[in-house]
Amino acid sequence: MKVVATYNIKGGVGKTSTAVNLAWFGARDGLRTLLWDLDPQGSATYMFRVKPKVKGGGSALLTGKRTLDDGIKGTDFDRLDLMPADFSYRNLDLDLDSTKRPTDRIRRLLTPLRKEYDLVVLDCPPSVSLVSENVVHACDVLLVPLIPAMLSVRTYDQLIDFVDTMPGRKPQVMGFLSMVDSRKKAHREFTDRLPNDHASVVPEAIPSRVVIEQMAEERAPVPVFAPASSATTAYEALWTRVRSRLTEPA
Amino acid sequence: MSGVGGQCWVGPASSAVPAALAALGADYTVAMDRPVATRRMWLDSIDLRLFHRGMALTAVENPVSGASMLELSLPDGATATAGPDALGWPRLLADLPDDLRPHLEPVLGVRALLPVVEASGTSVAGRVLDAEGKTVLRLVHDRPATLSTGRDPLPGRLWLIPLRGYDAVGQCAARIAQRVGLVPDTPSRYPAALRAAGVDPGGPPRAVMETGLPARVAVARVLLSFLGELEAAVYGTVDDVDIEFLHDLRVAVRRSRSAVKLLGDVLPPALVAWAVPELKLLGDLTTPSRDLDVLLQQLPTLTAGLAGGRREDVEPLVLHLAGLRADERRRLVIGLRSPRFERFRARWRSSLLALTTWDGQPRAGTIAAEVLVERLDRAHRRVLRHGSRITDASPAEDLHDLRKRVKELRYLLEVLPPPTDPADARVAIKELKALQDVLGTFQDSEAQREALCALGTDLMSADAVSVRTIFAMGEMAARLQEDQDTSRARFAAVFERFSQRSVQRQTADPGRRRAAPVTAVAGAAR
Numbered sequence: 001m002k003v004v005a006t007y008n009i010k011g012g013v014g015k016t017s018t019a020v021n022l023a024w025f026g027a028r029d030g031l032r033t034l035l036w037d038l039d040p041q042g043s044a045t046y047m048f049r050v051k052p053k054v055k056g057g058g059s060a061l062l063t064g065k066r067t068l069d070d071g072i073k074g075t076d077f078d079r080l081d082l083m084p085a086d087f088s089y090r091n092l093d094l095d096l097d098s099t100k101r102p103t104d105r106i107r108r109l110l111t112p113l114r115k116e117y118d119l120v121v122l123d124c125p126p127s128v129s130l131v132s133e134n135v136v137h138a139c140d141v142l143l144v145p146l147i148p149a150m151l152s153v154r155t156y157d158q159l160i161d162f163v164d165t166m167p168g169r170k171p172q173v174m175g176f177l178s179m180v181d182s183r184k185k186a187h188r189e190f191t192d193r194l195p196n197d198h199a200s201v202v203p204e205a206i207p208s209r210v211v212i213e214q215m216a217e218e219r220a221p222v223p224v225f226a227p228a229s230s231a232t233t234a235y236e237a238l239w240t241r242v243r244s245r246l247t248e249p250a
Numbered sequence: 251m252s253g254v255g256g257q258c259w260v261g262p263a264s265s266a267v268p269a270a271l272a273a274l275g276a277d278y279t280v281a282m283d284r285p286v287a288t289r290r291m292w293l294d295s296i297d298l299r300l301f302h303r304g305m306a307l308t309a310v311e312n313p314v315s316g317a318s319m320l321e322l323s324l325p326d327g328a329t330a331t332a333g334p335d336a337l338g339w340p341r342l343l344a345d346l347p348d349d350l351r352p353h354l355e356p357v358l359g360v361r362a363l364l365p366v367v368e369a370s371g372t373s374v375a376g377r378v379l380d381a382e383g384k385t386v387l388r389l390v391h392d393r394p395a396t397l398s399t400g401r402d403p404l405p406g407r408l409w410l411i412p413l414r415g416y417d418a419v420g421q422c423a424a425r426i427a428q429r430v431g432l433v434p435d436t437p438s439r440y441p442a443a444l445r446a447a448g449v450d451p452g453g454p455p456r457a458v459m460e461t462g463l464p465a466r467v468a469v470a471r472v473l474l475s476f477l478g479e480l481e482a483a484v485y486g487t488v489d490d491v492d493i494e495f496l497h498d499l500r501v502a503v504r505r506s507r508s509a510v511k512l513l514g515d516v517l518p519p520a521l522v523a524w525a526v527p528e529l530k531l532l533g534d535l536t537t538p539s540r541d542l543d544v545l546l547q548q549l550p551t552l553t554a555g556l557a558g559g560r561r562e563d564v565e566p567l568v569l570h571l572a573g574l575r576a577d578e579r580r581r582l583v584i585g586l587r588s589p590r591f592e593r594f595r596a597r598w599r600s601s602l603l604a605l606t607t608w609d610g611q612p613r614a615g616t617i618a619a620e621v622l623v624e625r626l627d628r629a630h631r632r633v634l635r636h637g638s639r640i641t642d643a644s645p646a647e648d649l650h651d652l653r654k655r656v657k658e659l660r661y662l663l664e665v666l667p668p669p670t671d672p673a674d675a676r677v678a679i680k681e682l683k684a685l686q687d688v689l690g691t692f693q694d695s696e697a698q699r700e701a702l703c704a705l706g707t708d709l710m711s712a713d714a715v716s717v718r719t720i721f722a723m724g725e726m727a728a729r730l731q732e733d734q735d736t737s738r739a740r741f742a743a744v745f746e747r748f749s750q751r752s753v754q755r756q757t758a759d760p761g762r763r764r765a766a767p768v769t770a771v772a773g774a775a776r
Binding site: 049071073074 | 377380382383384385413414415416
């Protein structure tokens with residue numbers, strides 16, 4: 001089982017849409033895939049038309065009263081399951097803080113599912129918290145959407161420094177440009193320059209497209225309702241890159 | 251549809267599944283896709299080995315490309331798939347996709363896969379949706395399908411495939427299905443397809459002597475049954491579907507010859523005088539091909555781990571054998587397509603049919619039970635007599651001769667009605683089989699060793715092989731000699747057990763006839 005997380009301190013940069021579309025591509029390619037919506041806003045949960053409710057809430061999961069297995073829901077798509085969000089996840093930091101080894105909890109919650117799923121995608125809330133620290137510890141690839149702006153790059157550098165100083169097992173950090181508007185000169189320059197300046201930023205970029213915003217209306221991944229769109233092509237290229245990283249020898 | 255998980259439901263009438271869908275639609279929002287044409291072919295060996303092991307292999311044709319996906323369902327419910335596959339059928343194991351071969355090899359052995367049933371129909375996928383428009387249960391309606399054999403249609407069925415986390419909907423749908431009269435069915439449609447096509451998975455009934463009939467009628471009926479087995483094996487032998495067809499044909503011939511020899515005195519003498527040489531001729535026609543089949547099958551075992559041998563050393567031998575087999579097969583096919591063979595079949599069938607009718611009136615003469623018990627007794631005593639004469643110094647011919655007698659006894663036992671004491675019968679058959687195995691290994695080893703010598707002479711005289719090949723063949727011949735020696739050494743103990751069992755049974759039940767193990771089996775014949 002491989003774990004991919006979409007993470008950024010900032011909100012509205014394309015974490016959820018990336019998580020949803022990559023999970024869909026994983027399932028399409030035959031991987032038994034679980035998408036865990038860790039964001040109390042529950043956007044990924046909404047897109048799959050699942051009720052944002054976990055029995056007992058986040059604390060029941062963390063205290064072991066419930067397992068992930070109890071809450072997982074099948075989606076409309078073969079091989080793709082969802083662990084829905086719950087509004088109680090807003091307190092996940094506090095709940096984590098009250099457990100032993102609070103930075104390792106999510107990884108341990110996933111362990112019993114390792115034979116059931118080939119791929120787990122974690123959709124993280126935008127914050128720097130115990131939740132994000134847990135996610136960094138749990139994943140093999142930390143996928144960071146970057147909007148083409150200087151401050152975004154500065155935050156990315158901070159994240160890389162944080163991961164470097166982390167004790168123990170470290171994920172591969174993979175940045176990619178998101179919400180790129182090719183009509184804007186600054187965006188074009190960022191797209192050309194950033195992968196050259198940062199070895200961990202991949203050249204595959206997600207364009208800014210209406211179809212991505214339409215995911216919330218269609219309540220489905222982009223390839224389902226706009227298979228021929230450039231956004232679908234971009235997400236597929238990104239998925240191909242992520243998949244090859246996941247299969248690289250450690 | 252297979253390998254989808256969930257539960258499959260069938261109904262007594264073709265309207266049952268539409269009724270279930272309508273009932274589901276009353277309680278839920280049901281969205282059905284457009285029907286998709288399906289063409290499905292079930293593949294199995296001629297003796298339905300996959301079916302008997304709880305497996306099913308289907309070729310599902312893609313309506314656009316024409317290529318097929320192969321889906322194998324395994325006894326534990328798991329599935330394996332391979333494809334697209336565009337090769338034709340029948341096909342042997344070596345020509346099957348790599349993903350399927352490991353599952354099929356232990357079941358099929360040398361048997362080929364061939365189409366057993368073909369069905370064409372439509373399938374409709376659907377979904378039960380909740381208030382959010384989310385799928386909470388998947389459906390697949392396999393509509394009734396038409397079979398290529400033109401018999402009854404393959405009944406339709408409904409798959410209810412619950413989604414994880416929505417078990418309550420799945421349970422509710424199952425209750426609705428039950429309410430309209432659907433019942434759970436096996437995931438595989440293969441048993442239903444066989445039923446609809448009129449294929450009896452049990453195969454033709456075993457030829458059994460009807461012991462209450464006049465002996466002539468009963469023997470003729472058994473011989474007619476053997477003729478049916480012989481004829482069933484002809485097309486597969488001629489087409490070289492797999493080597494077991496020829497084996498089955500030879501067994502049917504041997505059983506017929508044995509029955510004519512041991513029971514033929516109840517038949518018209520003129521018929522026996524005609525049939526005996528005809529059956530012998532047929533047996534002789536098949537022997538060279540079968541010997542080569544067996545040798546080719548044995549080669550991998552014989553060549554495995556040759557001391558100084560390499561795979562390529564025996565390649566000239568394999569090629570030579572393949573050439574000889576092709577020649578012999580040509581002769582065999584000519585023989586099986588000859589007017590003489592057709593005349594034999596026709597006359598043998600009509601003669602036997604004429605003897606099988608019985609008006610039910612008691613007639614003078616013996617009934618089958620009396621003849622059978624007496625012949626079994628005689629055949630058993632013959633085996634004991636021949637076997638007891640064999641010593642370490644006896645020539646190989648004596649063991650070959652004993653093997654023939656044992657086979658005759660076995661064939662007689664096989665036409666007995668089911669025994670009254672199956673456990674006792676199993677012991678008797680087991681000991682007889684052990685004796686047959688030892689004698690079989692002895693004779694096969696000798697025949698193959700002799701064949702290797704003859705082949706070596708041929709290859710050397712044609713200057714077609716290297717010394718390495720001859721050395722490898724020599725090593726193989728030495729192994730066969732070892733096998734033969736081992737069999738010979740084992741013979742005394744195995745025969746002792748067989749004959750001891752006879753004595754024990756006689757002592758335990760002095761009322762029994764002398765052929766104690768045989769009468770154990772023959773109890774039902776009286």
